[in-house]
Amino acid sequence: MRTGVFICQAGEADQGGLDLHSVEAYAANLPDVELVRNLGLRPALDPSVLAEEIRSARLERVVLAGDSPGFFKPAFTRAMAQAGGSTDEVRLASFRAHGAMSGMGTVRAKSVLACAVFGVPFSLAAVPDTTATRPGTLIVGAGVAGIQAALEIADAGKQVYLVERTATIGGHMAMFDKTFPTLDCAACILTPKMVAVGQHPMIDLMTYAEVEDVTGSPGDYRAKIRKKARHVDIDACVACAACRDSCPGKAPSEFDSGISERRAIDIPFPQAVPNAYVLDEASCLYFQSDGKRCGVCVKKCPKECIDLEAKDEIIEVEIGNIILATGYDIYDAGKIERYGYGLLPNVLTAIEFERLTNASGPTGGKIVTKTLKHNNRKKTDEWVLDPSGDPPKSVAIIHCVGSRDVQHNAYCSRVCCMYSLKFAHLVKEKLPDAECYEYYIDMRAFGKGYEEFADRIAEEGTYVVRGRTARIVQEKGQMVIKGEDIISERMVDTPVDMAILAVGLVPAEGSAKLAEMLGISRDRDLWFSELDYNSDPTDTERGGVFVAGACQAPKDIPDTVAQASAVAAGVLKSITSGRGSDSRAELSLSEIEARARSLVQV
């Protein structure tokens, strides 16, 4: 079949160190390739000119190669039609879609091109061999994704090692008050699963631990896990709080995202799993004074389960598959000075508001503005959230903070619109006469029941204003939001008592280290790259390494849970058959070529 290869770059991503010349040269030597043309970056294509070219070269098949050649396909399809050829024979060799742009490089580009020239889908030809797989599974991150995946696999009777960096499992979901759009409380639906994980015989739960190193090959990985010294015996601790009550060391509570104080020895939250206390060396007097002072908790503990001398342990596990469920962090709102986060007391981030409005939060769920309190320890006045604070008369919620913004994160964080609407509902529910404003750009209510939820919020009397505000300023002791109401075409200065920043999501800290450790790539926005956007959203280039949930891109709970169960399928598949797939990265060009050829025959 007379084939023409056209290379055209959409120039979206950087060229990932591709050597296009060698790709061209390679293409020219492939069977049936009559001509190879490099049309360069974002070429302006005229179908009739291309048609002439196709006609004169008597091409029966046209292959478009490049980072995202699909952007030019319609022009070629039309040209092919004009030239009287079969439009089905316009084929794509997308370098980006198959990892050539993200590290796999020139060799991968060649193999992708080869498949297209032979008229075989790359995913069919590039199937790595299978390797024997160990039954154990390592799951990194015990948020809702990690929990779900762990339960799926453990319920099937397979060993799971669940590693969580913090002292409790549950992740961000455990911090939430309600979940959109059904508004059932997050704790009510998550805690049973957390309890199940804690009790499950097949789940080896390692909290307050991190993956240090991973060696080995697909199906036969060896992971080093550092169990940080918790200084509290999980099994013995009955969470009686005797140690906490006597502890002098204080620090901002991570679980309450800093809006409340915890002690140096404390429990993240009442329903924590494991339900045991943890000693944070950074804020503990004993460790600050190298063991000279304090240590009172040891004396107070009725069950003698505190050991100040405990050291980090390194544990090695042998597993066949690894699931990354590391989730996300919150973008630092302080990076956007215009919103005055950190300067104006009543500018809160979304996660801070989640804790504020949460029944188990520092104000017992009361939505209040901050009050100035004197801190005797620091001898300074500071703004604190206290149940006695006055409720805000008006609240503004600002969408897309740090998202959809080339100055910060170019991508959309997917969940903010809906949780912002949820906030509006909570405000209206708890403070019926408070004014509530939503400043949005596009209302992205795309999921099941979301649109209806958005309508309902508007009906509840929340002002849904299109227009991202640009400034929050303090004018004569009153916080004012300066923005444009695009729909009613006027600039609005809205006085508010509380502003909630719907801060976007960023990849969890340490995901770079993990990616490097496991040899998997990350996309332009630094989320883990999946093997194939459409057909393999939870696999990676590396065999036996899966990604689930928000660590692959921002996701809401249902989509995260679906992915978590999906990776369970991949893992169980490999365990039951005893064989998992090797890394696609290991496939050599000649292997893929050979496979593609053989597939053409049939």
Place this chain on the structure above:
Amino acid sequence: MSFEPTIVGFLCNWCSYTGADLAGTSRIHYAPNVRVIRVMCTARIDPTFVLKALHDGADGVLICGCHPGDCHYSEGNYKMMRRYPLLKKMLADYGIDEARVRLEWVSASEGQRFADIVDDMTQRVRELGPSPIKEGLARDMAER
């Protein structure tokens, strides 16, 4: 203080009970007069349950099931539908106002509807006043 009726509600597990739960999760407020008893399906509701409820002092009985065609057991609610007229006839013979017993269809996604039905029924029964049976019992007690 005005008379507050006590109503016994029999709800099918799959649609109506879920619907009632939905009313809860959506915080739709309604009258507190209905006391719910969960059954797997309206088909399980033996007419004697209704009679017992009225006899034991209920001022009304509310029966809720899946909409016709939506029954989790495909046609359980039709069975209830067939029993209902007979039940009403019987109640009439006992001299009980038929408005005291009511059959409604509430699906799992109709929290609002459930709330409305409860409010409406409570109001109706409130207007009817205390159940004659209850009064009768009270009289018997006094005579003894």
Place this chain on the structure above:
Amino acid sequence: MTDECKIGVYVCNCGTNIAKVVDCDAVAEFALDQPGVTVAKSYKYMCSNPGQEMIIEDIKAEGLDRVVVAACSPRMHEPTFRKALQTAGINPYFLEMANIREQCSWVHDDPGEATGKARALTMAAVRRVAYHEPLEKRSVDMNSNVLVIGGGVVGMTAALELAGGGSRVYLVEREDHLGGNVARVDLTAPFLDSARDVVTSLVTRVTENPRIEVLLESEVTSFEGFVGNFETKVVTKGNGAVSSEFQVGNVVVATGYQQFDASRVTHYGYGKLPNVITSFELEQMLRAGCIETKEGRPPHYVAIIHCVGSRSREFHPYCSRVCCMTALKYAHEVRSAVPGCYVSDIYIDMHAFGKGHEDFYRGASEAKTLFLMYGKNDHPVIRKAGPKDDCEMLIEVNEKLSGEVIEIPADLVILMVGMEAQADSEATARLVNISRDKDGWFIESHPKLDPVATTTDGVYIAGACAAPKDIPDSVAQARAAAGRILARSIHGTIEVDAVFAEIDEEKCSGCRICNDLCPYSAIDFDEEKKRSTVISAVCKACGACVAACPSGAITARHFTDRQINAQIEGVLA
């Protein structure tokens, strides 16, 4: 009766969810005075680890033999507490829950009344639980075969995963080819990858897989039995209807969606105006490589209208989730195929929420696509252009971003038709015995934590048949369903609920009324004994037969007359 047993009553505050309206301590105290109640406590979170521990401790220490938990809906935590009872060493069915959150604290605001109701409900639970009997779950065989309904990308992905996990799969497709709606598409948003490659490789792998049996032009006509032991009949049309029967343990419903009928939106004139076409018609043009007006010339002005049939009062309230990105895809494709033509994109909100979506949106802007915003329920109106105009049609829109009423020139108008539930989704739902929401989408067992399972054991839903979804999200669900099934069929057996109906042979008169009554034909008639018997594993415990039995021979386990009567007395006491 009650005084013969030791009942523990536990009232949950659920943080403030219950406590803010119901006086939980009062309820607990009240319960403590009831006959048979040995322990009554109220606690912040009964479902939490310490909460469950409390129950377990009391059972062991106080020797409780019945437990009442007044908390959230039993639909939420009944399993949790049953497990707790089991751990404590007593039969899990000695538990009864009083729903004082969803059906009390969350729906009433007067503390007095709410507390009163909570008392009554707790009372009822106390009275009822006294009559509870120990029941044993039994395990039945789990057939590892799986039936997959729908041969689209979702169906095929699920089939491949399951086959890979060792199951035998029957893949039933109505059409004469696999691929579903994706097979009608040329490129996929947002990276403009080849949809054809996706489908081709799936089809090849499915057809080559020895464990997958593909039945084209076929429909499932009957689906009987229960989880692990379903019997299904599939009729294959084509050359004469051939019907085949299979035993399967689980079923994945992946029937997808159908496109909204654009002609229903009168003000777009679809069907009347020749150059108003649907998204799928444009796909055909793109695949054929001729983007032309009906007059046969390339369009100079192209307009794309979003949310056709979606997000609207008169048609579908929901968002179809994929149209926005598809629309942007068309903006790129049309400009590529017809250089120099002007593309206007008329939208409400741009739903660019996924990986690479926002970049794609920005790209379309940089490519000089003119984005125009219209208001929800304030639809554009298309009309034929006049002879003087340089275009076929004019679209009048109340444009939100400028606040102007404008006219957009168009030679070709593309309607982004939304997704809607399959016309026969009701029949499908009936067939496999699952429920549908108001829009006709299948209902998952839990919208968040169990998106692919349904209320019917062994029946799973994946992809767009549960709600609109794009390819990656659908594929994830397909694998999720496969994952659930693999996890459960790995042992070859599963536990079935201990709740079902029983017939007392002594009392049964053999009248056979119940036989036809049972929707699951779970009641057999023993010809010799002239008695009816229930096949417990098939029985779904609806209780229809129980209420109907003239001789009161049938009892519904866990829903006996005695239990329910006790409950009635309880609420009215």
Place this chain on the structure above:
Amino acid sequence: MAIRVNPKLIGDLEAFGAEDVSKCYHCGNCSAVCPFSKETHIIPRRSMRYLQMGMEEKLKGSLEPWLCYYCGECSETCPRDAEPGETMMALRRWLTSRYDFTGISRLFYRSGKFEIMAVVVAALLTALGFVLWGMSRGSIHNYDPPNAFLPDSGIHIFDWALAGVLLVLLITNCIRMWWFTIGRDKNLHVPFWIYAKKLFVLPLHFLTQKRYAQCERKRPWLIHLALMLSYVIMLVLIMFFLGFMQDGPSIDWRVHVFGYIATVGLLGTTIFLLTRRIRKTETQYKHSHETDWIFLVLLIVVAFTGILQHILHRSGLDAAANVTYIVHLMGVVPMLGLEVPFSKWSHLAYRPLAMFFSEVRDETELAAEKAAGPVSAPQAM
């Protein structure tokens, strides 16, 4: 009546420097950061929108572009890098070309080559003209009368003649501006007293540029003010005191001191601006249209030659002074003759006018609004 959108206009505006406007997705950020956008004056988003949709008439009738001083805040914080600031700049160029009835301005803006050519031709003609005239009536070796090569009397007449022509052109353009922005607006009936009441705006803004001072950054305003004032002083000196300026030998401090100040001002500011435009570090100097360069270069040439001939003359090098004078005029004529009516310089007139018109419009609308009643709060979606 619905307005027909014109997707082609955006392409036309590219030539004027609006290259990124299509990137805008209307989040409202730019208007929110802009100190000038208040109530219904939505700056710059509304202009961006009109431009995207190709609403030519709306744009012609809008004053917003003139109310923006390009502080760069909006461009720096734009989430899509749509360069609102530069777009406003481009719109100002475009509007100038629209106000100008001769169409010359449009040609200038659309092709830098054409403008340069025009400038060069004008310069050469000037040189030729004055050389011939000078030779015909004096000697290159005499700067001062009698038989001065270029006597101030003659130059003075020439200046006034040129000024006359310019004024005619400029005034007609200003009238067109009025017609587009107020005159033709059917539902805007401006009573005369409002014009009278607001008239003070013109001199006020012209001389103080105080609006510019509202921008977050103050320096650009100072530069701009200095440049503008020096220019005006110099203009006044030349139009009315040319004699004192040109004739020697004695230095008349009453006049010359202003001359020196103005010269320093002109040279200082123009060189500063030139370096900024070359460096491209600050947003508002990042993008330079050909017209910006030509404008700056001409100014520098004029100012420099002006002071140079003065020095040469005082140091008795008459011949050199005369030559420099010719060069000076070669700069002056194209600057006044082309830049003022047809190009960047014209904003000297349009800006204050725009403020005047806009305040007139507001006043009128305010009166109307009073009758209509208060405006509603933001609408729920």
